[in-house]
Amino acid sequence: MITAGVDCGSKNVRVVILREGEILAKATVSAGMDTPAAAQQAYDRALSEGGITSDDVEKVVATGAGRHEPKFKNDIVTEVGADARGAIHLFPEARTVIDVGAEEGRAIKIDAQGKVVDFAINEKCAAGAGAFTEAMARALEVELEELGRLSLESTQAIPMNAQCAVFAESEVVTLVHKKTPKPDMARAIHDAIADRITSMVRRVGIEEKVALIGGVAYNVGFVKSLEEDLGTKVLIPEDPQFVGALGAALVAVDR
Numbered sequence: 350m351i352t353a354g355v356d357c358g359s360k361n362v363r364v365v366i367l368r369e370g371e372i373l374a375k376a377t378v379s380a381g382m383d384t385p386a387a388a389q390q391a392y393d394r395a396l397s398e399g400g401i402t403s404d405d406v407e408k409v410v411a412t413g414a415g416r417h418e419p420k421f422k423n424d425i426v427t428e429v430g431a432d433a434r435g436a437i438h439l440f441p442e443a444r445t446v447i448d449v450g451a452e453e454g455r456a457i458k459i460d461a462q463g464k465v466v467d468f469a470i471n472e473k474c475a476a477g478a479g480a481f482t483e484a485m486a487r488a489l490e491v492e493l494e495e496l497g498r499l500s501l502e503s504t505q506a507i508p509m510n511a512q513c514a515v516f517a518e519s520e521v522v523t524l525v526h527k528k529t530p531k532p533d534m535a536r537a538i539h540d541a542i543a544d545r546i547t548s549m550v551r552r553v554g555i556e557e558k559v560a561l562i563g564g565v566a567y568n569v570g571f572v573k574s575l576e577e578d579l580g581t582k583v584l585i586p587e588d589p590q591f592v593g594a595l596g597a598a599l600v601a602v603d604r
Contacts, residue, residue: 350365350368350369350407350602351366351367351368351373351401351406351407352367352406352407352408352409352410352599352601352602353365353366353367353392353406353408353409353410353536353597353598353600353601354367354409354410354411354431354593354594354595354596354598354599354600354601355388355391355397355409355410355413355419355422355594355597356411356412356413356414356431356591356594356597357380357384357387357388357412357413357414357415357416357418357419358380358390358413358414358415358451358452358592358593359380359414359415359450359451359452360379360380360450360451360452360479360482360566361377361378361379361451361590362379362380362384362387362388362390362391362413362415363375363376363380363391363590363591363593363594364376364377364388364391364392364394364395364594365395365591365594365595365597365598366395366396366399366401366406366598367595367598367599367601367602368399370602371592372595372600373399373401374395374396374398374399374401375395375398375443375588375591375594376391376392376394376395376398377391377590377591378390378394378497380392380415383527384415384418385418385419385493386546388411388415388419388420388421388543389419389420389421389579390416391579392409392419392421392425393478394413396407397409399604401563403421407601408423408424408601408602408604409421409422409424409601410422410423410424410425410426410597410598410600410601410604411424411425411426411553411597412425412426412427412428412430412593412594412596412597413428413431413593414428414452415423416428416523421448423589423601424600424601424604426597426600427494427526428448428455428555428593429455429457429465429468429470430465430595430596430600431458431592431593431594431597431600432446432455432457432562432592432593432596433446433457433463433464433465433596434463434596434597434599434600434603435562435592435593435594435595435596435597435599436457436463436560436562436592436596436598437441437459437461437462437463437493438463438595438596439560439586439592439595440560440586441461442558442584443553443558443559443560443584444459444460444461444556444557444558444559444587445457445458445459445550445553445554445556445557445558445559445560446458446459446560446562447546447550447559447560447561447563447583448561448562448563448592448593449479449482449542449546449561449562449563449564449566449571449576450479450561450563450564450565450590451478451479451564452478452479452480453470453471453478454468454470454471454545454546454549454563455468455469455470455471455479455554456468456469456546456549456550456552457553458553458554458556466553467553467554468553469550469552469553471545471547471549472548473547473593478542478565479563479564479565481517481538481542482497482538482539482542482565482568482571484517484518485517485518485521485538488518488521488522488525489521489525489531489534489535489538491531491535496535496538496539496568496570497535497539497567497568497569497570497571497572498556498569498570499531499532499535499570500535500536500538500570500573501532501538501569501570501573502532503530503532503533503535503536504530504532504533505533506533506537506540507524507534507536507537507538507541507561508535508537509528509537509541510537517538519543521534521538524537535570536574538570539568539570539571539574540571540574540578541572542565542571542574542576543575543577543578544578546575546578547575547578547579550579552597555581556600557581558581558584559581559582559583559584560583560584560585560586561575561584561585561589562585562586562589562592563589563590563592564589565590566585566586566589566590567590570578572585577582
């Protein structure tokens with residue numbers, strides 16, 4: 350049986366194709382301004398990589414903010430449902446799932462079967478998501494990939510009180526004028542994000558083990574700050590940004 354999951358995020362569209370429950374192919378493209386076109390492009394790319402055609406796919410399930418957009422979908426699932434299904438497949442021992450993407454963060458408590466027990470979403474402010482790190486990297490005039498590594502060189506913790514990306518950028522400018530070392534500023538940025546995410550996780554209850562998914566899971570500085578805040582290590586899959594699409598493809602199998 351061949352199924353596909355399409356994760357239509359605010360920044361990227363990702364597709365995972367499964368054959369008998371194993372990943373056959375995957376692809377990602379920028380969402381741009383035309384989500385249906387981006388979804389089709391990502392789907393076609395994944396089909397090509399898998400050496401199959403759309404006729405070979407029995408069911409396509411879409412998830413993400415733009416889950417209603419793909420014209421080729423057969424069904425939809427919420428981001429929370431897709432995250433839970435994908436995470437429990439990769440980490441059967443996981444009971445808390447944290448998904449931090451470009452525009453929002455999610456905390457999900459799941460049971461041993463991967464069913465959602467409770468969840469919370471941070472969607473009103475980018476200060477708890479990947480867009481915040483992008484803005485802060487620009488403020489520090491460093492590459493986004495460098496920001497996380499830079500924070501690991503910090504020698505002191507500096508509080509960042511701003512709860513808004515706009516005000517936080519002003520706070521960073523103030524720290525620059527005070528000649529605060531960049532590693533310490535980078536750490537302060539990641540500590541601020543981790544604090545928002547941890548507060549959200551505590552609303553649903555932290556239950557080990559904890560899985561971290563979404564693109565921000567690649568940021569080593571954020572991971573370190575989050576683990577210190579949570580007081581536990583987190584499980585990170587090889588391709589954390591594809592877990593939602595994987596979960597959608599698995600839901601297609603289930604249904």
